[in-house]
Amino acid sequence: MAERLPVAVLGANGRMGSEAVKAVNAADDLEVVAALGRGDSLDDLVDAGARYIVDLSIPDATEANVRFAVEHGMHAVVGTTGWDTPRLDSLAALLGEHPGVGVLIAPNFALGSVLASAFAAKAARYFESVEIVELHHPDKVDAPSGTAIRTAQLIAAARAEAGVGPSPDATTKQLDGARGADVDGVRVHAVRLRGLVAHEEVLLGGVGEQLTIRHDSFDRVSFMPGVILGLRTVADHPGLTVGLDGYLDLGL
Ligand SMILES: NC(=O)C1=CN([C@@H]2O[C@H](COP(=O)(O)OP(=O)(O)OC[C@H]3O[C@@H](n4cnc5c(N)ncnc54)[C@H](OP(=O)(O)O)[C@@H]3O)[C@@H](O)[C@H]2O)C=CC1
Numbered sequence: 001m002a003e004r005l006p007v008a009v010l011g012a013n014g015r016m017g018s019e020a021v022k023a024v025n026a027a028d029d030l031e032v033v034a035a036l037g038r039g040d041s042l043d044d045l046v047d048a049g050a051r052y053i054v055d056l057s058i059p060d061a062t063e064a065n066v067r068f069a070v071e072h073g074m075h076a077v078v079g080t081t082g083w084d085t086p087r088l089d090s091l092a093a094l095l096g097e098h099p100g101v102g103v104l105i106a107p108n109f110a111l112g113s114v115l116a117s118a119f120a121a122k123a124a125r126y127f128e129s130v131e132i133v134e135l136h137h138p139d140k141v142d143a144p145s146g147t148a149i150r151t152a153q154l155i156a157a158a159r160a161e162a163g164v165g166p167s168p169d170a171t172t173k174q175l176d177g178a179r180g181a182d183v184d185g186v187r188v189h190a191v192r193l194r195g196l197v198a199h200e201e202v203l204l205g206g207v208g209e210q211l212t213i214r215h216d217s218f219d220r221v222s223f224m225p226g227v228i229l230g231l232r233t234v235a236d237h238p239g240l241t242v243g244l245d246g247y248l249d250l251g252l
Protein backbone atom coordinates (compact mmCIF):
# COMPACT_ATOMS: atom_id res chain seq x y z
CA MET A 1 0.00 0.00 0.00
CA ALA A 2 1.25 3.52 -0.83
CA GLU A 3 2.53 5.62 2.05
CA ARG A 4 -0.03 8.03 3.47
CA LEU A 5 0.76 11.75 3.24
CA PRO A 6 1.88 13.03 6.66
CA VAL A 7 -0.38 15.87 7.74
CA ALA A 8 -0.28 18.15 10.78
CA VAL A 9 -3.47 19.85 12.00
CA LEU A 10 -3.07 23.19 13.79
CA GLY A 11 -5.96 24.24 15.98
CA ALA A 12 -6.65 20.53 16.39
CA ASN A 13 -8.78 20.90 19.53
CA GLY A 14 -11.12 23.47 18.01
CA ARG A 15 -14.51 23.05 16.36
CA MET A 16 -13.01 22.75 12.88
CA GLY A 17 -9.66 21.26 13.80
CA SER A 18 -11.23 18.32 15.64
CA GLU A 19 -13.39 17.53 12.58
CA ALA A 20 -10.33 17.82 10.35
CA VAL A 21 -8.34 15.34 12.46
CA LYS A 22 -11.16 12.80 12.01
CA ALA A 23 -11.53 13.49 8.28
CA VAL A 24 -7.80 13.27 7.55
CA ASN A 25 -7.42 10.01 9.46
CA ALA A 26 -10.47 8.60 7.66
CA ALA A 27 -8.86 9.22 4.25
CA ASP A 28 -6.94 6.23 2.85
CA ASP A 29 -4.07 8.35 1.54
CA LEU A 30 -3.59 10.77 4.46
CA GLU A 31 -2.65 10.51 8.12
CA VAL A 32 -2.39 12.94 11.02
CA VAL A 33 1.17 12.89 12.37
CA ALA A 34 0.80 15.95 14.61
CA ALA A 35 -2.17 17.68 16.21
CA LEU A 36 -1.21 21.07 17.64
CA GLY A 37 -3.13 23.45 19.84
CA ARG A 38 -2.41 26.74 21.56
CA GLY A 39 0.97 26.65 23.32
CA ASP A 40 2.43 23.78 21.29
CA SER A 41 5.77 24.42 19.61
CA LEU A 42 5.86 24.64 15.84
CA ASP A 43 9.05 22.57 16.02
CA ASP A 44 6.69 19.63 16.69
CA LEU A 45 5.76 19.79 12.98
CA VAL A 46 9.34 19.10 11.99
CA ASP A 47 9.85 16.45 14.67
CA ALA A 48 6.70 14.63 13.50
CA GLY A 49 7.82 14.62 9.86
CA ALA A 50 4.79 16.58 8.61
CA ARG A 51 4.88 17.49 4.92
CA TYR A 52 1.45 19.15 4.89
CA ILE A 53 -0.32 21.35 7.38
CA VAL A 54 -3.97 22.21 7.79
CA ASP A 55 -4.34 25.47 9.70
CA LEU A 56 -7.65 25.92 11.52
CA SER A 57 -6.42 28.05 14.39
CA ILE A 58 -7.12 31.72 15.08
CA PRO A 59 -6.55 34.89 13.05
CA ASP A 60 -3.74 36.02 15.40
CA ALA A 61 -1.77 32.78 14.95
CA THR A 62 -2.35 31.66 11.39
CA GLU A 63 0.22 33.88 9.68
CA ALA A 64 3.13 32.68 11.84
CA ASN A 65 1.98 29.07 11.49
CA VAL A 66 1.83 29.19 7.71
CA ARG A 67 5.11 31.08 7.35
CA PHE A 68 6.83 28.46 9.50
CA ALA A 69 5.41 25.69 7.31
CA VAL A 70 6.54 27.34 4.08
CA GLU A 71 10.01 28.03 5.48
CA HIS A 72 10.27 24.30 6.28
CA GLY A 73 9.04 23.15 2.85
CA MET A 74 5.57 22.05 3.98
CA HIS A 75 2.48 22.62 1.86
CA ALA A 76 -0.33 24.42 3.68
CA VAL A 77 -4.11 24.25 3.47
CA VAL A 78 -5.50 27.16 5.43
CA GLY A 79 -9.07 27.75 6.54
CA THR A 80 -8.38 30.29 9.27
CA THR A 81 -9.65 33.81 8.67
CA GLY A 82 -7.63 37.03 8.87
CA TRP A 83 -5.71 36.86 5.61
CA ASP A 84 -5.97 40.48 4.48
CA THR A 85 -4.11 41.86 1.48
CA PRO A 86 -0.86 42.80 3.28
CA ARG A 87 -0.63 39.30 4.79
CA LEU A 88 -1.33 37.66 1.43
CA ASP A 89 1.23 39.86 -0.35
CA SER A 90 3.86 39.04 2.26
CA LEU A 91 3.10 35.31 2.00
CA ALA A 92 3.31 35.42 -1.80
CA ALA A 93 6.75 37.03 -1.48
CA LEU A 94 7.87 34.29 0.93
CA LEU A 95 6.58 31.60 -1.44
CA GLY A 96 8.70 33.21 -4.15
CA GLU A 97 11.72 32.20 -2.08
CA HIS A 98 10.41 28.62 -1.71
CA PRO A 99 9.46 27.46 -5.21
CA GLY A 100 7.66 24.13 -5.14
CA VAL A 101 5.74 24.86 -1.95
CA GLY A 102 1.98 25.35 -2.32
CA VAL A 103 -0.40 27.24 -0.04
CA LEU A 104 -4.18 27.27 -0.33
CA ILE A 105 -5.98 30.00 1.59
CA ALA A 106 -9.60 28.89 1.50
CA PRO A 107 -12.11 31.32 3.03
CA ASN A 108 -14.67 28.51 2.81
CA PHE A 109 -14.14 24.79 2.18
CA ALA A 110 -17.81 23.98 1.52
CA LEU A 111 -18.47 23.35 -2.16
CA GLY A 112 -21.90 25.01 -1.97
CA SER A 113 -20.40 28.15 -0.51
CA VAL A 114 -17.70 28.33 -3.18
CA LEU A 115 -20.41 27.96 -5.83
CA ALA A 116 -22.65 30.56 -4.15
CA SER A 117 -19.83 33.13 -4.18
CA ALA A 118 -19.07 32.37 -7.83
CA PHE A 119 -22.76 32.60 -8.81
CA ALA A 120 -23.07 35.90 -6.94
CA ALA A 121 -20.06 37.36 -8.74
CA LYS A 122 -21.50 36.19 -12.05
CA ALA A 123 -24.88 37.82 -11.32
CA ALA A 124 -23.57 41.02 -9.74
CA ARG A 125 -23.22 43.09 -12.90
CA TYR A 126 -26.89 42.65 -13.82
CA PHE A 127 -28.40 44.21 -10.67
CA GLU A 128 -28.43 47.81 -9.47
CA SER A 129 -28.06 46.84 -5.80
CA VAL A 130 -26.16 44.15 -3.96
CA GLU A 131 -25.69 43.54 -0.24
CA ILE A 132 -24.47 40.53 1.77
CA VAL A 133 -25.83 39.13 5.03
CA GLU A 134 -23.68 36.54 6.79
CA LEU A 135 -25.03 34.65 9.79
CA HIS A 136 -22.89 32.61 12.20
CA HIS A 137 -22.71 30.98 15.62
CA PRO A 138 -21.99 33.51 18.39
CA ASP A 139 -18.60 31.94 19.31
CA LYS A 140 -17.05 33.28 16.13
CA VAL A 141 -14.35 35.88 16.89
CA ASP A 142 -14.20 37.77 13.59
CA ALA A 143 -16.74 39.82 11.67
CA PRO A 144 -17.58 39.97 8.91
CA SER A 145 -16.78 36.38 8.00
CA GLY A 146 -13.86 35.59 5.73
CA THR A 147 -16.34 34.12 3.27
CA ALA A 148 -18.38 37.32 3.15
CA ILE A 149 -15.27 39.43 2.65
CA ARG A 150 -14.18 37.17 -0.21
CA THR A 151 -17.68 37.20 -1.75
CA ALA A 152 -17.80 41.00 -1.55
CA GLN A 153 -14.38 41.27 -3.18
CA LEU A 154 -15.41 38.98 -6.05
CA ILE A 155 -18.65 40.92 -6.52
CA ALA A 156 -16.87 44.29 -6.42
CA ALA A 157 -14.30 43.13 -8.98
CA ALA A 158 -17.02 41.83 -11.31
CA ARG A 159 -19.00 45.07 -11.07
CA ALA A 160 -15.90 47.20 -11.62
CA GLU A 161 -14.96 45.17 -14.69
CA ALA A 162 -18.47 45.63 -16.08
CA GLY A 163 -18.46 49.36 -15.29
CA VAL A 164 -21.37 49.08 -12.84
CA GLY A 165 -21.56 51.92 -10.32
CA PRO A 166 -22.10 51.69 -6.57
CA SER A 167 -25.36 50.35 -5.14
CA PRO A 168 -27.77 53.24 -4.58
CA ASP A 169 -28.11 54.38 -0.96
CA ALA A 170 -29.77 57.61 0.18
CA THR A 171 -28.78 57.18 3.85
CA THR A 172 -27.60 60.46 5.37
CA LYS A 173 -28.32 59.76 9.04
CA GLN A 174 -27.64 56.46 10.78
CA LEU A 175 -26.64 54.76 14.00
CA ASP A 176 -23.07 53.41 13.86
CA GLY A 177 -22.99 50.10 12.01
CA ALA A 178 -26.61 50.23 10.84
CA ARG A 179 -25.56 49.92 7.21
CA GLY A 180 -22.99 47.19 7.85
CA ALA A 181 -19.32 47.09 6.89
CA ASP A 182 -18.12 48.50 3.58
CA VAL A 183 -16.02 45.88 1.77
CA ASP A 184 -14.81 47.32 -1.53
CA GLY A 185 -18.09 49.26 -1.76
CA VAL A 186 -20.32 46.27 -0.94
CA ARG A 187 -22.31 46.41 2.32
CA VAL A 188 -21.84 43.34 4.53
CA HIS A 189 -24.05 42.66 7.57
CA ALA A 190 -23.04 40.16 10.25
CA VAL A 191 -25.56 38.29 12.45
CA ARG A 192 -24.41 36.21 15.45
CA LEU A 193 -27.06 33.83 16.79
CA ARG A 194 -27.01 30.70 18.98
CA GLY A 195 -28.04 27.68 16.96
CA LEU A 196 -26.47 28.83 13.72
CA VAL A 197 -23.34 27.33 12.14
CA ALA A 198 -22.34 29.24 8.96
CA HIS A 199 -24.74 30.89 6.51
CA GLU A 200 -24.61 33.58 3.86
CA GLU A 201 -27.12 35.41 1.70
CA VAL A 202 -26.29 37.62 -1.24
CA LEU A 203 -29.20 39.94 -2.02
CA LEU A 204 -29.27 41.30 -5.55
CA GLY A 205 -31.91 43.94 -6.30
CA GLY A 206 -33.24 45.37 -9.54
CA VAL A 207 -36.35 47.37 -10.31
CA GLY A 208 -39.30 45.16 -9.34
CA GLU A 209 -37.24 42.02 -8.63
CA GLN A 210 -34.77 40.39 -6.28
CA LEU A 211 -32.41 37.46 -6.65
CA THR A 212 -31.27 35.83 -3.40
CA ILE A 213 -28.32 33.43 -3.38
CA ARG A 214 -28.12 31.60 -0.07
CA HIS A 215 -25.81 28.93 1.29
CA ASP A 216 -26.12 27.12 4.63
CA SER A 217 -23.60 24.94 6.42
CA PHE A 218 -25.66 23.11 9.03
CA ASP A 219 -22.72 20.99 10.20
CA ARG A 220 -18.93 21.35 10.03
CA VAL A 221 -18.72 18.06 8.15
CA SER A 222 -19.73 20.20 5.15
CA PHE A 223 -16.22 21.67 5.13
CA MET A 224 -14.32 18.37 5.19
CA PRO A 225 -14.44 17.31 1.52
CA GLY A 226 -12.86 20.68 0.69
CA VAL A 227 -10.13 20.18 3.29
CA ILE A 228 -9.31 16.75 1.85
CA LEU A 229 -9.42 18.04 -1.73
CA GLY A 230 -7.08 20.84 -0.70
CA LEU A 231 -4.58 18.42 0.84
CA ARG A 232 -4.65 16.14 -2.20
CA THR A 233 -4.18 19.04 -4.61
CA VAL A 234 -2.02 21.70 -2.92
CA ALA A 235 1.35 20.17 -3.91
CA ASP A 236 0.33 20.35 -7.59
CA HIS A 237 -0.23 24.11 -7.25
CA PRO A 238 3.04 25.69 -6.10
CA GLY A 239 2.74 29.29 -4.92
CA LEU A 240 -0.33 30.96 -3.46
CA THR A 241 -3.93 30.05 -4.32
CA VAL A 242 -6.77 32.02 -2.72
CA GLY A 243 -10.13 30.26 -2.79
CA LEU A 244 -10.92 26.59 -3.31
CA ASP A 245 -12.36 27.60 -6.69
CA GLY A 246 -8.71 27.82 -7.80
CA TYR A 247 -8.62 24.00 -7.65
CA LEU A 248 -12.04 23.48 -9.27
CA ASP A 249 -13.02 23.80 -12.88
CA LEU A 250 -16.18 25.82 -12.28
CA GLY A 251 -16.29 27.11 -15.85
CA LEU A 252 -18.12 30.28 -14.77
N1 LIG B 1 -12.44 27.90 5.63
C1 LIG B 1 -13.50 27.30 6.17
O1 LIG B 1 -14.26 26.59 5.49
C2 LIG B 1 -13.77 27.50 7.62
C3 LIG B 1 -12.98 28.33 8.34
N2 LIG B 1 -13.21 28.52 9.67
C4 LIG B 1 -12.26 29.36 10.35
O2 LIG B 1 -11.36 28.50 11.02
C5 LIG B 1 -10.89 29.13 12.23
C6 LIG B 1 -11.19 28.22 13.41
O3 LIG B 1 -12.56 28.14 13.59
P1 LIG B 1 -13.18 27.27 14.78
O4 LIG B 1 -12.68 25.88 14.69
O5 LIG B 1 -14.64 27.52 14.77
O6 LIG B 1 -12.53 28.00 16.04
P2 LIG B 1 -12.15 27.38 17.48
O7 LIG B 1 -11.97 28.53 18.39
O8 LIG B 1 -13.12 26.31 17.83
O9 LIG B 1 -10.75 26.68 17.23
C7 LIG B 1 -9.52 27.35 17.13
C8 LIG B 1 -8.51 26.52 17.85
O10 LIG B 1 -7.22 27.05 17.60
C9 LIG B 1 -6.49 26.94 18.84
N3 LIG B 1 -5.32 27.82 18.82
C10 LIG B 1 -5.17 29.05 19.35
N4 LIG B 1 -3.94 29.52 19.09
C11 LIG B 1 -3.29 28.55 18.41
C12 LIG B 1 -1.99 28.42 17.88
N5 LIG B 1 -1.08 29.40 18.00
N6 LIG B 1 -1.66 27.28 17.22
C13 LIG B 1 -2.56 26.27 17.08
N7 LIG B 1 -3.81 26.34 17.58
C14 LIG B 1 -4.17 27.46 18.22
C15 LIG B 1 -7.52 27.28 19.88
O11 LIG B 1 -7.09 26.88 21.15
P3 LIG B 1 -7.76 27.57 22.46
O12 LIG B 1 -9.16 27.04 22.49
O13 LIG B 1 -6.89 27.09 23.55
O14 LIG B 1 -7.71 29.04 22.23
C16 LIG B 1 -8.72 26.51 19.36
O15 LIG B 1 -8.71 25.16 19.82
C17 LIG B 1 -11.60 30.49 12.28
O16 LIG B 1 -10.78 31.47 11.72
C18 LIG B 1 -12.83 30.26 11.40
O17 LIG B 1 -13.33 31.45 10.86
C19 LIG B 1 -14.24 27.90 10.31
C20 LIG B 1 -15.08 27.09 9.63
C21 LIG B 1 -14.93 26.82 8.22
Ligand SMILES: O=C(O)C1=N[C@H](C(=O)O)C[C@H](O)C1
Binding pocket: 081, 107, 108, 136, 140, 141, 144, 145, 146, 147, 148, 197, 198, 199
Ligand atom coordinates in the same frame (compact mmCIF):
# COMPACT_ATOMS: atom_id res chain seq x y z
O1 LIG C 1 -15.97 30.76 12.01
C1 LIG C 1 -16.71 30.03 11.30
O2 LIG C 1 -17.54 29.27 11.78
C2 LIG C 1 -16.55 30.10 9.85
N1 LIG C 1 -15.58 30.80 9.38
C3 LIG C 1 -15.28 30.99 8.00
C4 LIG C 1 -15.55 32.42 7.61
O3 LIG C 1 -15.28 33.33 8.40
O4 LIG C 1 -16.02 32.65 6.49
C5 LIG C 1 -15.99 29.99 7.12
C6 LIG C 1 -17.40 29.69 7.54
O5 LIG C 1 -18.17 30.82 7.29
C7 LIG C 1 -17.45 29.30 9.00
